[in-house]
Amino acid sequence: MTVALKKPPRSARKPKGDGHMRRGEILAAAEKIFIAEGYAGATIRKIADAVGVSSTALYMHFRDKDQILLEIGKEAIEQLLSINVALSQEPIDAVEKVRRMLDAYMRFAFENPNTYQLVFCGSNEAISVEKQQAVSDLGDRCFDEFSGPIREIAAAGRLKTGTAESAAQVLWAACHGIVSLVITKPSRNWAPAEELMQVTLDGVMHGLIADR
Template sequence: MGVADRKEREKVEMRRQILAAAQKLFLEQGYEKTSIRNIAEVIEYSAGTIYLYFKDKNEILFALHVDAFNALMHAMQAGIGVETDPFERLISLGKSYLKYAFENPELYDLMFVMTAPMETLECRDEIWCDGERAFNTLKLVVGDCMQAGYFAGENVETVSVMMWSLVHGLATLHLRRRTMIFPEERRIQLLEEVYDRFVEMVKTYKRK
């Protein structure tokens, strides 16, 4: 391995360490209470080292969001890529979303649950860019379902928010440990069953 390649790998690894430490602190003590110095202490480097990679903690949060949403979008695309029927794509999209949330609880918390100033996400014109990209994917699938006769007379945005609210609610109930009233081996299974029942009800929206 050449010197340039080694240095590049070291830079990538340092960036990974910074993001991992920041994510941990953001979730444990909150975004506002976390400082660059706190992050530096976790990785045992100087604060100056972090500034070589990120200009401030806003940029760190933005990087975490971008990486997390890229992973979510990959999971969503994988979920709908194998289905040809539009309604089956919608079902798979919801299942992929839940699977991502259950398997990546800390990332999901950072993306959708953790309280942090939205201006830190560097959104243009007050638009939550990463969230909009994921939501537009859902809207496209819902629109295809409408073309196939589902959700007759409904608005594509309204139906999309309804679907998103359901899967987000199920994911958040679990990740915020509100399902602890049920036996551990039953918790995720129960949420998956709720989603399946919801899908059955949604099927009644199909035009005869």
């Protein structure tokens, strides 16, 4: 038997701060629906229902589901960019900077599996290139901050193979590979996340970078 749920009465005026909280609720609900039903299957109505608001109320925060998806990506990459910028300014060895950036990247993925899967493991082909440009530019800035200390390592002659560009790509891809597999295939008998992160970092860092 299906029981119809009554919606709570809507107040004439939302309390201060409620709009920001509601926006976060929409993004969190949208993440789950995008992952469960794909881009095509996710609709404004489904997202609104999950949050407990009308479609009209949701449109007060986001004009369409493209904007919701792009906002999720923008917030995720901004967090990672902020981490990379802060670490790049630390007065520490370039190798340690790279390791800390990669460690932070994997921790972000494991702590935010829905966001990571949606932003880094999915395809946004349904969204126009023009709409994606701002998020793409953020991603480029984030990767460039990560690549900076790798260029320092290469300039010091410490790369065992490849160039700064190829080393940066391989280091990122290795970390992305392990976290994306763990997140998307949770039924596998994976070792603890902390151990996987350390083994990955030890392997790729020692494989590519020579000791002084």
